[in-house]
Amino acid sequence: MxxxxxxxxxxxxxxxxxxxxxxxxxxxxxPLCELRHMSRVNVVDNSDLGKNAKTSGKPARIVHVYNKQGVAGIGDKVLLALEKQKVKGIIVGCKQKQKPMVPKFDSNNVVLIDEEDTPMGSRINVPIPSVLRKKEELAKILAISSRFV
Structure with a gap:
């Protein structure tokens, strides 16, 4: 050489x-413009699990999507793997192509819920898309959010 x-x-x-x-x-x-199995999401409420996930540096991952397509979008219910536990959540923000009347987010955001679909936290730290106001099953999540886009 x-x-x-x-x-x-x-x-x-x-x-x-x-x-x-x-x-x-x-x-x-x-890049994928949807949330699928094993996608990483940010927990945006002030629940204890969400705070621990932010400080540990390990984001929540989607394990299952509760719809027929297996692809989650804004307003869909998902099962998450978080802190070696399985927790349900609602997608409130998704990195995706700009759709009409739906805001585009910089990160994939989720709010944790329990078995009765009530939020685990008492406050949501990011703006919520106003498209979710049409879904009446998300009324409890909309009640604790302070900002809408």
Whole structure:
């Protein structure tokens, strides 16, 4: 190996280019615009489980979606794996393409609920889409939210 080749190889290793043919590999696939199995979500209420999830650094993951399609959107009920427990939640924000009359969020947000569909927290820290006002089964969640978009 010549001196020039050794120098180039050492520079490639330090720059992270040391792969096949000395090029970087990156994905060109489009991001998912929906929430599926094992998607990460942020808990946005002030429940104890939600606070522990934020401080531990391990986000909640979707284990099951309670609809026929298996794809969750805003207002859908999901089962979450959080702090080695299974908890139900309602999706209140989703990274997705801009749809008419539905706001686009920067993160995937969820509010934790118990078996009777009452929220575990007493306050929601992010704005809630006003599209959810049409769903009467989410009235308890809308009652504890302070901001709507």
């Amino acid at each position: 010549s001196a020039a080749a050794r120098y180039f190889h050492s520079r490639a290793v330090t720059l992270g280019l040391c792969t096949r043919n000395n090029t970087r590999h990156f994905s060109t696939s489009l």
